[in-house]
Amino acid sequence: MKLISIIPGFEPKQDAALLDKAEALRPSLVHTFHEPVRCLKGDRDLSMEELAGTPLGKGERVLLDYGRHLVGRLSLRLNASGAHPDAPAMLRMAFAETLQELEGDPEAYGGWLSSSWIQREQIFADVLPCEIALPRRFAFRYVCVTVVDTSPKYALLIADAVCRAETSADESALRERAFPDEELRRIYDISLATLKACTQEVLEDGPKRDQRLWLGDLRLQALTTYRTFRSFDLVKRCLYLFAGTRFPDGRMSANVFTRPSPCADDTFLLDYALMYPISLLEYLEETGDSEALLDLYAPALEQVDWAIENAVDEEGILTPEQKEQCFIDWSDSLSRTASCQGVLICALDAAAALCDRYGERDRGKRYRLKARAMRRASLERFYAPEEGCFLSDGQISIHSQVWMTLAGVMPKDGAARAFDRAEAAPGPGMLTPYMHHYYVSALWEAGLGDQAEKHLRDYWGGMARAGADTYWECYVPGDLSASPYDSPLVNSYCHAWSCTPAYLIDRYLL
């Protein structure tokens, strides 16, 4: 599934008042400074101090390990060893969130996302000593520095390689938590590190790539930050950004560019747009922010109204042409009809609750009636009693069971059997932590807490055991080369939609 939408002549509808409020909510970034904790040169393991005294000649390479995931900018202090430099020093640098990324050859990259996301630089030091502050922001734990050339007369010394890390997350908002065991603490901490790295001037989907707002990610980041860094204003800013730049017909874009100025992408994903009323409701439940209710109520309901009018047939079922516009999970073979139907029902419930808050009770009632009709239709259309689970276009998938459960369509006490059946089926597996989040949530909602906790420990714990410092955009246990983009070189290894264990643990396990 290549997610590349191009609408010729697309011009988003901008709402200056909303965008101004978003701008006013731009957070300050907090900076911290970090040195490598170790430097690997061949089979030698050096401290930064030792590296600073180690001449690096033509072709030599050193791996700087900062010991943790960082989002920030690197400054190098370089010096010469030997005679006076008589030629520039040329360096190539590769920045990586995982060691695996450094094994790939950028020149041989053949994925369908732009190779420009591969984090690298080529720099020349014309005069030594010098300090070079790289202007671009990178997301990394590792930096591989290759001295392409100096000259026979001198070698290079890396005197310093300090990263100025940046985030808008407020560590002081964190509360002490008592964990039943170290595994859970580790899973929780990696979740925090992930969210912190994505908490920038907006809630980014990934600091390596795409570095911008995606609606599906936003909801999960918001749920997690409410219980951790409590970046309420940043969630508000993001909600205003989505409302402030939209498709000309009022639909929310799946993602918003923020640089040089806010601009909706011409990509529409129905399930993402429907996350908006849900996200707004959750924000209001946390904050009771009446300004946001007044400003964002209409844009939120427009998403639901558009779906009812355009995406649902008379029987209360998602129309076939819409299912192409759903994300749900990265998978080519997944039938998304039942899943997206579930998302829509959840959105109708949220819309009804928003109406109650806004004081439009009749309108709320209509959404509730619609939701009830769609639940009934879903059960009739998708549920196969003989299988004991939901089918989407004849396909059994975990995804369908998840969303039918979250939408309240799953028959009472039917979840255990449905999930067992789906897990045993040869259907499309789950590729992303985004989907795994909803799976675990559905298990808990269905009263299958033990199974939920086990999966959380298996799946996110599996990333932790595989060495993750932050949670990955894509994780398929046993297949570290899995990538939605035909190359893990551009995978994001610190991704917002993977940050939810802190939320799940806090809500269900502490």
Added chain:
Amino acid sequence: MKLISIIPGFEPKQDAALLDKAEALRPSLVHTFHEPVRCLKGDRDLSMEELAGTPLGKGERVLLDYGRHLVGRLSLRLNASGAHPDAPAMLRMAFAETLQELEGDPEAYGGWLSSSWIQREQIFADVLPCEIALPRRFAFRYVCVTVVDTSPKYALLIADAVCRAETSADESALRERAFPDEELRRIYDISLATLKACTQEVLEDGPKRDQRLWLGDLRLQALTTYRTFRSFDLVKRCLYLFAGTRFPDGRMSANVFTRPSPCADDTFLLDYALMYPISLLEYLEETGDSEALLDLYAPALEQVDWAIENAVDEEGILTPEQKEQCFIDWSDSLSRTASCQGVLICALDAAAALCDRYGERDRGKRYRLKARAMRRASLERFYAPEEGCFLSDGQISIHSQVWMTLAGVMPKDGAARAFDRAEAAPGPGMLTPYMHHYYVSALWEAGLGDQAEKHLRDYWGGMARAGADTYWECYVPGDLSASPYDSPLVNSYCHAWSCTPAYLIDRYLL
């Protein structure tokens, strides 16, 4: 002949007073702004305005031709065509003084000079539109821009690619010249362009490489600027720099680094050091600058004294161990003994003239006596009457005839025969315009003006006919791939020691 000198622990002797005077003479740079005169994309020949409207996608390439050689810094204004950019734009740029340089593959470079001299950059535009000012200075007429990647959603537009050129040469000092023909005017103009490009904060040997002071180049630049841009203070600054940072025993280094602060290289070339008293004398003849005479007299004579004490045997002949420390020309097989002997005799003459100016007439007399003795010894040792020319260690070369002529050793009316004989011999050819300059000068000094003019038109005119915008560091007629460095990729195609036609034409032909 690889010119790589490494003296472990070398610390130059610094003279702060001289270096302060050099610093006070640092010139201002004059800036001019230049756009490409044409842009080649495949077989399309576009104006800059047309290029600005031409979307460039992944893998596309455009050649910017500025129509003339420039030394300066490039600023790009970039924009996007298509949907909103959803990934950085990645560009690679190659800067070249000649088209030939663009044909070589930097990754396959195998020469013995540092590959870091190959002029290239790799840049990322994270946000579009943007303006990117490349910080490094390049020497180029051509810039090849390759769009490594954008994304399927957009293509790149190069809205502008302005070069801010820099030089400290003063065009207003130039006088109108009347030329007998267009060929000579063209040869003259390219000479001016070459000198102008090398006239920066010091008289650089080449603005592409090495971008610093070399003594051999300095003398020829000085001779040329006296009759053109008249950068007297810059010559003075360079003379002070060489005197201000030297070998611990007082010898002049062959070259001086100027960044971050003046520092002699640990490379000694006897013939280069001996150019210092010659250059100082010529400077004083032009300017009558008494401050320079007072400050630089002693350092100048030290070069000659060192040579007399250390490099000449009792018979008045250069000792064998010294000939390894002579440059004369790039050539592995050249015997340098007779040539360097000639340089030393010229330096003794200059030293004597400096003594006259300084008021040390007795000392001057001693230098004259020494010069006379060395002339006599040279004639005895090197001249082969049966061959009608000079031999150096048994080898017949043009180089030996040139320097014996310039040193006044050539028998009266013997030059024509000697040069004919040397040109017919299978000896080492001349590789550099540096050597060709002295060849032409020697022909004129020997009264062979027609032959001199013909060679000037053939040799520098040959570069002009081969498309040179500035004169090259290395030119061997018929062999465009000749390089002292085993690869023309790092050849300098705008080189100070090649700039002398303006001097030669002005002195001998106008």
